[in-house]
Amino acid sequence: MTHQDATVPDFITGQYVTNKAKGIRSFPYSTDPSVNPLTYASLQDLGEVHDIGEVWANILHNVYAALVTDRGFYADGRTDPTSSAGNVVFLHNFIDALSLQPCNPTFIQARDAWLQADVNRYQGENQCTLWKAFASKGLGVNAGDYENDTTLPDEC
Structure with missing residues (x-):
């Protein structure tokens, strides 16, 4: 939320909490899977709520990057919500999407809420961008049971 321009660099959060250069997360937030390899399938091995949230947060970092790129x-x-730029759309x-998903949503329910939110507000203009970003982290059309899927809808 603090970006000042269209660059979407990798970043580390919470260094001050641990007094360690790597911060409080397992990996930096990044669109590069060699820097942050977490995917939907990573949930198979994660049980702690903050670890699970780290996966979702990096997925949304990828969604943000895709929308800003496109x-x-x-x-x-942040002060003028009328733009159709990627950061505003995000x-x-x-x-x-928060009001469209159930309490305690699964990753798939949250993804679907994002897709529906885009249909509701933007008539689905960003569907393929969103699908590509979600699928790049394993939340493709056929994702389920914590197994990655990179399938996109036919229209994408």
């Missing part, structure tokens, strides 16, 4: 960046996006879909 739609650009609007510097005033924030709208982020908030809208």
Whole structure:
């Protein structure tokens, strides 16, 4: 949320908490799978809520990067919600998806809420961008039972 331009660098969070350079996460937030290899299938081996959330947070980092790559960046996006730039679309879909998903959603239910949020607000303009970002982390069309899937809908 603190980005100032269209670059989406890798980043580490919480170094101050642990006083360690790697911070509080297992891997930096990154769109590069060699830097952050966590995927939907990683949930097979994770049981602690913060570890599970780390996977979802990096998936959303990838969604943000994809939207900004496709739609650009609007510097005033936090104060002017009228832009169709990627960072603004991300924030709208982020908030809208929260009201569409059930309490304690699965990753698949949360993904589907994001996709529906985009249909509701943007008439599905970003469906393929969203699907590609989710599928790149294992949440493709046929994902389930903590098994990765990279399948995209036919229209993508």
